[in-house]
Amino acid sequence: MSLPALTAVRERLRIAIQKSGRLSDPARALLASCGLSWRESRDRLFCYGESLPVDLLLVRDDDIPRLIADGACDLGIVGRNVLAEQVSGRESSQLVPAFREWRALGFGACRLDLAVPEDWIWRDASQLAGMRIATSYPGLLEQWLDTQGIDAQIVPLTGSVEIAPKLGQADLVCDLVSSGATLAANQLKPVLTLLQSEAVLAGPVKPFTDARAELAALLLRRMDGVLRLKDSKLLLFQAQRQTLPALMKLLPDAEPPTVMPVDGTDTLALQALCHGVMTWQRLEDLKHAGACGLMVLPVERMLA
Numbered sequence: 001m002s003l004p005a006l007t008a009v010r011e012r013l014r015i016a017i018q019k020s021g022r023l024s025d026p027a028r029a030l031l032a033s034c035g036l037s038w039r040e041s042r043d044r045l046f047c048y049g050e051s052l053p054v055d056l057l058l059v060r061d062d063d064i065p066r067l068i069a070d071g072a073c074d075l076g077i078v079g080r081n082v083l084a085e086q087v088s089g090r091e092s093s094q095l096v097p098a099f100r101e102w103r104a105l106g107f108g109a110c111r112l113d114l115a116v117p118e119d120w121i122w123r124d125a126s127q128l129a130g131m132r133i134a135t136s137y138p139g140l141l142e143q144w145l146d147t148q149g150i151d152a153q154i155v156p157l158t159g160s161v162e163i164a165p166k167l168g169q170a171d172l173v174c175d176l177v178s179s180g181a182t183l184a185a186n187q188l189k190p191v192l193t194l195l196q197s198e199a200v201l202a203g204p205v206k207p208f209t210d211a212r213a214e215l216a217a218l219l220l221r222r223m224d225g226v227l228r229l230k231d232s233k234l235l236l237f238q239a240q241r242q243t244l245p246a247l248m249k250l251l252p253d254a255e256p257p258t259v260m261p262v263d264g265t266d267t268l269a270l271q272a273l274c275h276g277v278m279t280w281q282r283l284e285d286l287k288h289a290g291a292c293g294l295m296v297l298p299v300e301r302m303l304a
């Protein structure tokens with residue numbers, strides 16, 4: 001299937017996601033849970049939206065901000081680290097960025113950390129003066145060094161950043177970390193966080209003025225609904241009327257519950273939408289405080 005011409009895009013929304021990599025499956029899953037479905041093309045670079053006029057473009061994550069800036073796609077799902085690095089690049093060349101973060105999406109969490117050799121005794125950032133720092137995020141690192149007033153040398157690398165100190169290319173690194181296992185395997189330890197990152201929905205700075213405005217608003221509403229319900233569960237239980245205040249104290253993350261009397265007794269049947277994680281411990285605490293017949297049900301969709 002050939003890519004529809006840009007002029008045809010105005011009636012349809014085009015969202016870029018990572019073709020393959022850490023964010024690709026969760027991005028697809030999120031869009032699918034917003035009710036989107038697609039017809040895959042043979043080259044698997046473009047998927048035609050079937051349930052809504054919303055198409056997918058499958059690309060490298062680093063290309064997403066520029067595709068939005070160029071108008072080749074309308075929205076994108078990308079790491080905040082990639083977006084922020086490209087914003088910093090545009091700012092330093094005095095260009096106003098054409099894209100920005102629209103929503104944090106709650107997956108792909110990681111940090112952009114400074115990490116030093118394990119045998120360093122770390123005191124504070126002033127130790128970085130005159131050091132060589134290897135990174136794939138030169139823009140963000142430069143911004144941070146400027147705000148700290150530190151004069152250090154940035155060694156830009158596109159990959160294998162963690163090995164740079166061992167190879168003598170740098171004294172320390174500034175790199176993405178999630179579990180920290182890669183740093184540890186390279187005898188490095190994290191000492192400072194420059195950016196907390198996760199996958200975000202990126203979009204243009206200027207609002208859409210055609211049919212895409214309504215499509216983007218619809219998608220955002222659905223996305224907000226899905227994100228809000230991420231850890232939410234419907235809790236059903238019965239309790240004596242007098243235990244209710246103590247039980248509600250154990251449910252600070254619950255919406256006001258629906259309460260129904262059971263056959264003219266003092267027993268109440270309750271249902272409450274809870275937004276926090278419903279662990280076994282929480283259920284046991286509720287039981288201890290007087291709840292019985294506790295049931296936890298998944299919530300798939302909600303339209304307020």
Ligand code: PRT
Pocket residue numbers: 018019020021022023059060061062078079080081082108109110175176177178179180181182183197198199
């Ligand atoms: O091919 P393409 O360019 O699209 O993909 P990519 O190789 O550039 O990106 P990919 O798939 O590796 O990562 C995509 C996004 O996932 C990143 O931009 C981040 O927003 C996010 N993310 C989350 C991570 C990590 N966690 C992560 N751990 N990206 C990279 N890493 C690296 C980290 O730098 C380290 O080298 O994974 C390694 C293992 O990390 P530890 O700390 O768990 O050992």
Ligand code: ZN
Pocket residue numbers: 060061062
């Ligand atoms: Zn990439």
